[in-house]
Amino acid sequence: MELPPRPKLFDFHGVSMTKCFTDNWDNVQNVKARPDDILIATYPKAGTTWVSQILDLLYFGQTSPERQSSIPIHMRVPFLDLCRPSQPTGKDLVDQLPTSPRLIKSHLPVQFVPKSFWEQNCRIVYVARNAKDTAVSYFHFGRMNMFQPEPGEWSSFLQHFIQGEVVFGSWYDHVRGWWEKKQTHSKLHYMFYEDLIEDTGREIDRLCSFLGLSPSAEERERIRGAVQFDNMKKNKMTNYSTVPSMDLKVSSFIRKGKVGDWKNHFTVAQSEQFDEDYKKKMKNTTLQFRTEI
Ligand code: PPS
Numbered sequence: 001m002e003l004p005p006r007p008k009l010f011d012f013h014g015v016s017m018t019k020c021f022t023d024n025w026d027n028v029q030n031v032k033a034r035p036d037d038i039l040i041a042t043y044p045k046a047g048t049t050w051v052s053q054i055l056d057l058l059y060f061g062q063t064s065p066e067r068q069s070s071i072p073i074h075m076r077v078p079f080l081d082l083c084r085p086s087q088p089t090g091k092d093l094v095d096q097l098p099t100s101p102r103l104i105k106s107h108l109p110v111q112f113v114p115k116s117f118w119e120q121n122c123r124i125v126y127v128a129r130n131a132k133d134t135a136v137s138y139f140h141f142g143r144m145n146m147f148q149p150e151p152g153e154w155s156s157f158l159q160h161f162i163q164g165e166v167v168f169g170s171w172y173d174h175v176r177g178w179w180e181k182k183q184t185h186s187k188l189h190y191m192f193y194e195d196l197i198e199d200t201g202r203e204i205d206r207l208c209s210f211l212g213l214s215p216s217a218e219e220r221e222r223i224r225g226a227v228q229f230d231n232m233k234k235n236k237m238t239n240y241s242t243v244p245s246m247d248l249k250v251s252s253f254i255r256k257g258k259v260g261d262w263k264n265h266f267t268v269a270q271s272e273q274f275d276e277d278y279k280k281k282m283k284n285t286t287l288q289f290r291t292e293i
Pocket of ligand 1: 141230256
């Protein structure tokens, strides 16, 4: 497949975006949500694929196991916001989903979520991950994904990340915007990547109580095993090896799966500068992250 040049970032209503996420804007905004839709919302690299696979197994693992073995995760849980040349848009894939409920992925900041999701009072699962590991994961993703702007060197990418000059804008605004929404929207489950790493079974239980699901102990254990890092990494239906725009030889999509990998990338000076800036941006919020566990 011939790949187009890397997309460029521009300001879109105050958020850095690329054409892949604005070209289909009106259609995305006019999507018709259904009351039982479940939106999986995240800032990029927070554990979207992990939680998507958990939800897909919870809902459809027993009724249609062939689904997990034959349909890649990005088709089972379409990325609503995405629009690339000569490919079905995320909005089209959502419209064509045969499942009930529909599981829908989005990286939109809260103020951009199509209004129908609020009108239909849909359940939303938001996953957040600490900023330092998110930045590292996003850097490697930019290296391997031709639909991301060229990330450049780590040191300059980090400065762009701090300034919110990356696709979907400021991490700080994203996680805070959704956290504030959670205070008034009861059907929003706000979860953390670090908690999932610490105790996946506990987080699956919490998801189940939010979703009103009660899998058997055996089924829950089966899901917990299936979504372990090594299993998802070798599973062609979850590791993005079927997506031509991603060069897994440059970096794996399911790459390290750790809390604290940032320590292998940040210099002491970068970490200090980051922390200083972080304190300013994250003051006046009760939202807390763990950068190690
Ligand atoms: S995307 O492109 O925004 O949808 O990416 P996303 O899926 O949100 O995030 C990718 C990171 O999640 C890690 N990951 C996992 N970690 C632990 N266990 C499991 N099962 C798992 N699945 C995905 C993946 O490795 C990316 O993080 P890094 O730090 O790059 O390894």
